[in-house]
Amino acid sequence: MTGIPVRDRLVDAAFDLFDERGYEQTTVDDIADRAGVGRTTLFRHYRSKEDVIFPDHDRLLAAVKDRLATSTADTAIVAVTEAVRLVLQHYVEEGGRSRRRYKLTSRVATLRDREIASVARYQRLFREFIAEWMEPSPGAALRAELMAAAVVSAHNHVLRRWLRRDTTDPVAELDAAMAQVVSLFTRPGHAAADGGGTTVIVLQDQRDPEYVAATIRQALHNSPA
DSSP states (O other), X not given: OTTSOHHHHHHHHHHHHHHHHOXXXXXXXXXXXXXXXXXXXXXXXXXXXXXXXXXXXXXXXXXXXHHHHTOOTTTHHHHHHHHHHHHHHHHHHHTHHHXXXXXXXXXXXXXXXXXXXXXXXXXXXXXXXXXXXXXXXXXXXXXXXXXXXHHHHHHHHHHHHHXXXXXXXXXXXXXXXXXHHGGGGOOTTOSOTTSOOOOOOOOOOOSOHHHHHHHHHHXXXXXXX
């Protein structure tokens, strides 16, 4: 295991042991031993055996907050969409580790509760940002809550599809999902004159322009009339 960062060795050891012995039967000392480090070293990197397998949500939340902070009133929708993509891309970049975590949290109620609590932190961050972005109006707090819930639900829906191998292009699917959510991000008093129309979000994207255009066309086709 020479050359493999200690944090990664601990994560791999934890997943292997949870698969072999079960979550409840695995101790912190077991994980440290399997990774070839001492107990003190484990606690230098993680606070508990639960922390070993979960993403660094503090870092991810900070990245999301930083992206939202760079927006203006006119670019808030783009900021939210790109912030959600940051989170999804982190899970995708983890690859097999994300899928192992998904299987584990599906089996262990304690870990599932921990994951739900983490999701709530993202939703609260989006709710606070949206509430600040919206102009004060009756029902604004409820609208912000609903919008934040829709954003998180769109992300989680696409993430689950990728984890189950139901999609090979989760980023494109997230863009399409957010295109459906975007109608919720029209501030009171700024709706289209005829009450309808289509909103298109333009994001920074390194993919082929024709591919991006096709994704937008698909999103528009799937949107309610």
